[in-house]
Amino acid sequence: MNKTTTRTSNYNKFLGRKTLYLPKHIDRKRKSAWSGHIPFSHSFIKKINPNKFVELGTHHGGSYFSFCDSVLKNSLQTTCYAVDTWEGEEHAGFYEEDVYQFVDNYNKLNFSHFSNLLQMTFEGAVKKFDDQSVDLIHIDGFHSYEAVHSDYETWKQKMSPNGFMLFHDTSVEQPGFGVKRFWNELMNKYPNQCFEFYHSHGLGVFSLDSGSPISEKLGFTMGRESEYRQRYEKQAVILGRTMKWLPKPLWHLIY
């Protein structure tokens, strides 16, 4: 088998036959800066099949509900927790109670038997989890260097030895945003355990296990030009366009 065929079959193994995932919980009113990573989150949670998943920073649920969708569709036994004050902050903007009401209703209607909303601060929620009990965490709270560094340090001890940590906004260069600096430090320290998507503000994938390179675990090659990355970036564009132009009742045609 040549190199390209091997790589393609690896992507297919990872993504499954239907690669395009369109999230029903997203609409024009509730677009998320995360939308380009939604196909990845949907496949990734299926791939690693965690016992416990925690998200820090959920807002409308753009990222969170795509993880939950996959848990449901793939009959995983994952318990999910979304942690947020649902008040907002300087970077995401401050918002009203109706955002929590939407997330709570959507969660109750679709996922309440395995998904829990913790309306509190990250600092308050950490006490609810045993050490080494979380297999996957997505960190998307306040984006200053100090905040993301503190989220990482605080929650690292809660992670299982084979766990994964995801960081959003790794490519944002704006005053007050420090995820990029934090991520570069992590990549310098653990180059074999880090993979980064550059689209949709950047998403860092960090594997806590130092045993084998993250590329082997996920079954794809590293590098900015990898076919895997390009495929997801294409999906991001399709997702964005579809959300904009195709009426939601017709999404099932490609979903």
Ligand SMILES: C[S@@+](CC[C@H](N)C(=O)[O-])C[C@H]1O[C@@H](n2cnc3c(N)ncnc32)[C@H](O)[C@@H]1O
């Ligand atoms: C960027 S938004 C999350 C976006 C979401 N993941 C998505 O897919 O669209 C950040 C959220 O983190 C929450 N947040 C920030 N810092 C927090 C803290 N220390 N405790 C609880 N919530 C926090 C804010 O209320 C806000 O809703």
